[in-house]
Amino acid sequence: MKIIDEKNKIKIPELKKMAETTYENLVKAVVDIKKEVMAVDAELHADEEQRLLEEGSSQKNLWGINLYPGKKGNDFIEFDSMINLRPWQNNRSRGVDDPKIQEEIIKIVNKLIKR
Numbered sequence: 001m002k003i004i005d006e007k008n009k010i011k012i013p014e015l016k017k018m019a020e021t022t023y024e025n026l027v028k029a030v031v032d033i034k035k036e037v038m039a040v041d042a043e044l045h046a047d048e049e050q051r052l053l054e055e056g057s058s059q060k061n062l063w064g065i066n067l068y069p070g071k072k073g074n075d076f077i078e079f080d081s082m083i084n085l086r087p088w089q090n091n092r093s094r095g096v097d098d099p100k101i102q103e104e105i106i107k108i109v110n111k112l113i114k115r
Contacts, residue, residue, distance in 0.1 A: 027069065028041075029066070029109075030063065031065060032062055063079075
């Protein structure tokens with residue numbers, strides 16, 4: 001597992017390698033929309049979530065996504081994770097229901113991945 005931040009960005013080829021060793025075409029990631037960091041390269045979103053919580057993140061700011069390093073545009077990020085099920089935060093699906101939060105996640109991902 002790796003924590004990605006402004007000082008430690010990641011490149012697409014590295015994401016592709018991570019994908020090949022786990023799910024073949026995707027890398028699970030959890031984004032902290034407040035700290036603007038993300039954890040990548042774990043078998044479960046819950047593991048990445050736990051790591052970020054241990055590093056001081058707040059649950060309400062953590063969102064699980066899947067990255068597809070072989071795809072571009074809207075197909076690069078998939079908003080789908082069990083950790084996103086949060087009725088108390090008005091998110092009643094595995095996706096990210098709030099378009100503003102989706103936009104924040106996309107902005108952070110684009111900032112942390114060197115293309």
